[in-house]
Amino acid sequence: MRPIKWSRVAINLTVISLIVVWTVPTIGLFITSFRSKDAIYDSGWWTIFTNPQGAFTLDNYEQVLFGGDGLATAFLNTLAVTVPAVVIPILIAAFAAYGFAWMDFPGRRVLFITVVALLVVPLQIALIPVLKAYLAIDLNGTFLAVWLAHAGFGLALATYLLYNYISQLPKDIIESASIDGASHFTTFRRLILPLSLPALASFAIFQFLWVWNDLLVAQTFLGTDKDVAVMTSRLVSMTGSRGQDWQLLTAGAFVSMIVPVAVFLGLQRYFVRGLLAGSVKG
């Protein structure tokens, strides 16, 4: 038994050192966000373990949220961008997935193949043409512009995944609903949506993380003005324009992480399930 035990010790030690390597950078940021500017530049964050005096302050958070940087506004903007940008594409994709799976109409196959083929198009392709169209109709800089852009860039994958799920639902229940006189719309609302909840939830979590953490789409279609910008945009401009205010940057980074990390930890099970079903942004 002895050699097996030693290999177990080795494995556990390796796992522990992996955990340390993976978490230390984040812990460093977390500690730094509670240190004063002087302390940050005078000593490494790890020194608080040997010299803990005067290490703790909430000033950074107060200043970054309500001071000149106004990250509180950016937080609200991120919220206003994210919630509809998650729900809208899922709703549209669910309707489309049902249509492709359970309705018969000319051109169904061609349209569906086109939708799947569009998975390959990187969103960079769309930036200039969509921006031009937005400017022409004076839509740029509005929430609607960003929601629809996120919907456009997420729809191909959402439709594809939800189609895979919805088309596998048992045929009998959908047919019996139709015999009972339910319209397609009623069937969809009363039957398909509740039954597809696991798939919808998995994709919702994924789209949520994607939109909340996005920089490129928000930066292009919402802009970097302080009033409208989302948190990622604000953080990047903080690193650029005043690269030396690290104490604010750390607090700001943490504010931007709280919500996705909480969602992630709370819904990890569904998220993993979604990943295994292939909810991977192409």
Place this chain on the structure above:
Amino acid sequence: MQPAGAVSTPPPRGLGQVLATGIGRVLVSVSVPIVAFIVLWGGFIFLKDSGAPRIVIVVVAIVWGIGGVAMLYVVANWLTEKLPTVWRGRILPFVFVGPAVAILAFYLLIPAVLTAWASLFDANGKEFVGLANYEYSFTNPDMVIAIRNNVLWLVFGTLFSTGLGLVIAVLVERSRLDRLAKTLIFLPMAISFVGASVIWRFVFSYQPAGETQIGLLNAILGAFGIAPVSWLTGEPLNTILLVVILIWGQTGFAMVILAAALKGVPDEMLEAGRIDGASEFQIFRKIIVPTIWPTIVTVATTIAILTLKIYDIVYAMTGGNFSTQVIATLMWDQAFKFFDAGRGAALAMILLAAVTPVIWYNLRQFRGRAI
């Protein structure tokens, strides 16, 4: 609730009644969409110009955005139900798939065509220049560096995220710390690349020799008496260090998916290998890896796509300075900093060409697995 004009199969009536009902129907059918439109338009104007407190605007925006889309579907469905049965059957499928198809056409299909077209024109889109933008893209020194960097991202990012993910998945399975380790290593996936970049600044930070090092790496070097290194200014080391941030973020993703695949490896196969006297490493190489190979390919291609399109980390860490630019950051610079639409478009097309075979392969693997 049925609106007054929509009563079906009334008792026999005179011509005047029929006409009145008909007109009523038309009136209701027209007015409902108009009312819906006015409500939506009012919301749009409010959101655009209102000086209301931010929190009010945010709440209104969320309700208006989600409610508006739901309302459009309800109204469209309601309208089609007013139609004769034959037409209803023909039109209803397009109420369901139409919005998705229209949005995809507007946001991906038409832009792809326009971008392909624009890539053949000069900076202002006026003069036809043939393939000059592509020629520039492959000969300009900046661009050559960007392509080299994207290759570094692709090779190192994909190899290490997938490889480490696999090794950790195997190790963690045999450890009692599996739940904790999985959660903590997976966690960076919830953090934006921008946030991750801020985190890693405190690892790579550099001060000239003699001053206090506040970056973790240089502090560790200092503890061994080694002079500090300016990590992010020397190429190509800086790009590889940026890739480390991606690996930190993506290894957890690879680990979780590969760990699930490992559970699918039959125990009998592993036992048989052990009885035959194979070492644990041989079992890993000869049994485990071949069995879960399709999943490994799926994970690797997914991460490969991410590395080809990488943008945020470079933008947030170095801004593309010190020869760290990649295709996506150059594309953004050309399009929005130098306003050269032609070159920006050509770079976007190069990105499309690079990503297409990988996604195609990824989808094929995925379909083989799922169906």
